[in-house]
Amino acid sequence: MYKFCPNCAAPIQDAIVDGEPRRACSAVCGFVHYDNPTPVVAAVVEHEGAVILARNRAWPEKWYGLITGFLERGETPEQGVLREMKEELGLDATQATLIGVYSFERMNQVIIGYHVVGNGVITLNEELVDYRRLAPEKCHVWPAATGLVLRDWLRGRGIEPEVMPFGS
Numbered sequence: 001m002y003k004f005c006p007n008c009a010a011p012i013q014d015a016i017v018d019g020e021p022r023r024a025c026s027a028v029c030g031f032v033h034y035d036n037p038t039p040v041v042a043a044v045v046e047h048e049g050a051v052i053l054a055r056n057r058a059w060p061e062k063w064y065g066l067i068t069g070f071l072e073r074g075e076t077p078e079q080g081v082l083r084e085m086k087e088e089l090g091l092d093a094t095q096a097t098l099i100g101v102y103s104f105e106r107m108n109q110v111i112i113g114y115h116v117v118g119n120g121v122i123t124l125n126e127e128l129v130d131y132r133r134l135a136p137e138k139c140h141v142w143p144a145a146t147g148l149v150l151r152d153w154l155r156g157r158g159i160e161p162e163v164m165p166f167g168s
Contacts, residue, residue: 041081050133091118104145113149
């Protein structure tokens with residue numbers, strides 16, 4: 001969060017702008033920090049008929065999730081999700097099918113979820129330390145963010161998944 005204006009270096013203060021609470025420049029330069037959500041892509045990766053869940057090296061041992069990443073300047077969400085799958089799992093794909101768009105307010109993100117069928121041999125990059133292969137009917141979901149992406153993909157296949165508390 002800004003403490004000083006990036007335009008004129010005056011202190012940033014709480015303000016009401018367009019009827020909404022915001023952080024804004026205390027001088028007259030007009031800077032307003034809107035704190036808009038960050039777009040993140042998420043992939044339900046299907047590989048050889050199984051769903052691939054991965055564990056980030058910063059997560060506790062029992063946490064596994066979808067392949068995710070920040071959308072980069074100049075790429076479409078479809079390109080971003082295919083890039084993330086290639087970078088993190090080493091898998092190739094040519095198509096990403098939109099599952100849905102989800103608000104993740106706790107992290108101030110908008111999750112754009114896709115189903116991607118990956119081809120090749122799984123090779124984890126430095127961000128990931130492990131992965132699991134699960135038959136779709138064996139998948140459990142978590143009650144927020146990318147868990148909702150996986151839930152909706154499973155429901156689209158006629159599977160009503162068990163919801164696990166976050167962190168289990």
